[in-house]
Amino acid sequence: MQRTVRKILRAVADYDPDYYDMYADNNEALFARLYLERIRRHAEAAGIDASAAVLEAGCQAGRLAIPLAKLGYRVTGIDTSGFALRRAREHAKEAGVSLELIQGDLIDLLHRHPEWRYDIVVCAEVLYLSPNYRAMLQAMASAVRPGGLLCASHRSKGYYVLEAIRQHDVGAAVTVLQTAEGPFRDSAYYNWQTEDELKALYRSLGLRWVAMWPIDCTAWLTGLNPSCLGREAQEQWLQLEMRLSPAEGGLCARYLLVIAEKPRADVIGGHPPLIRGDPREPEGS
Numbered sequence: 596m597q598r599t600v601r602k603i604l605r606a607v608a609d610y611d612p613d614y615y616d617m618y619a620d621n622n623e624a625l626f627a628r629l630y631l632e633r634i635r636r637h638a639e640a641a642g643i644d645a646s647a648a649v650l651e652a653g654c655q656a657g658r659l660a661i662p663l664a665k666l667g668y669r670v671t672g673i674d675t676s677g678f679a680l681r682r683a684r685e686h687a688k689e690a691g692v693s694l695e696l697i698q699g700d701l702i703d704l705l706h707r708h709p710e711w712r713y714d715i716v717v718c719a720e721v722l723y724l725s726p727n728y729r730a731m732l733q734a735m736a737s738a739v740r741p742g743g744l745l746c747a748s749h750r751s752k753g754y755y756v757l758e759a760i761r762q763h764d765v766g767a768a769v770t771v772l773q774t775a776e777g778p779f780r781d782s783a784y785y786n787w788q789t790e791d792e793l794k795a796l797y798r799s800l801g802l803r804w805v806a807m808w809p810i811d812c813t814a815w816l817t818g819l820n821p822s823c824l825g826r827e828a829q830e831q832w833l834q835l836e837m838r839l840s841p842a843e844g845g846l847c848a849r850y851l852l853v854i855a856e857k858p859r860a861d862v863i864g865g866h867p868p869l870i871r872g873d874p875r876e877p878e879g880s
């Protein structure tokens with residue numbers, strides 16, 4: 596359906612049959628658990644309690660915001676799309692949780708409200724589509740209170756290299772390897788990073804790197820729809836994904852979830868706490 600027709604349908608009838616509602620999609624709900632479990636564990640390790648204030652930047656229909664609210668967090672969702680926020684509001688109502696939902700551009704809102712502070716800022720599957728991703732990260736870093744966490748996902752360079760090869764487009768794979776942003780086999784804008792590039796980016800924001808987790812190392816690559824598995828196999832698949840370390844899964848992950856901490860003035864130069872399965876955890880501990 597044409598973009599303009601969809602826009603009119605949304606405005607007039609609050610209806611868009613082609614809208615990809617990530618909350619309502621069964622596969623996306625399973626992928627969400629890979630984010631949520633990592634965020635929950637790191638928040639716990641950082642001493643952030645379950646009633647903390649969380650901002651989800653680019654929350655769309657609430658795929659992460661609603662489960663975060665179910666965990667007890669006070670969740671604010673920001674999105675440019677009023678249609679997405681209306682979906683999020685409906686889903687939240689059905690799920691019996693309340694969300695604060697604000698329509699607007701993330702950078703613009705956070706610049707206009709420098710007093711907004713959150714214990715955790717989450718931004719999943721948003722940054723890789725924006726040429727302004729550095730400014731978005733900077734604005735989000737400013738909104739994290741000292742001792743709080745920024746949890747943001749990025750596209751790995753390895754994902755685009757493998758995707759190009761999977762489509763027998765070796766030229767595109769070579770281009771990805773040599774660049775960090777641009778079009779990828781179509782005219783849209785994307786950006787992608789290696790672990791070292793992400794570490795440098797977060798350092799430049801004054802944040803302390805805590806961990807990086809691969810998100811979906813196996814499903815996209817193999818064409819698996821995890822929601823089509825039986826309940827037991829779904830849980831096994833989730834456990835398998837959770838057990839893949841960045842070294843094992845980083846090259847082929849669809850996304851890389853970075854967990855970074857805003858240093859407290861009193862512990863600059865110190866180290867963030869370890870969580871179980873953290874790549875820095877000493878063996879046998």
Ligand SMILES: C[S@@+](CC[C@H](N)C(=O)[O-])C[C@H]1O[C@@H](n2cnc3c(N)ncnc32)[C@H](O)[C@@H]1O
Binds near residue numbers: 617657675699
């Ligand atoms: C792919 S969806 C990700 C949804 C959600 N984070 C999740 O993981 O389920 C990207 C969303 O980010 C929103 N978005 C993109 N750029 C934004 C910006 N500058 N400010 C606020 N929202 C933005 C889009 O409108 C869209 O709903």
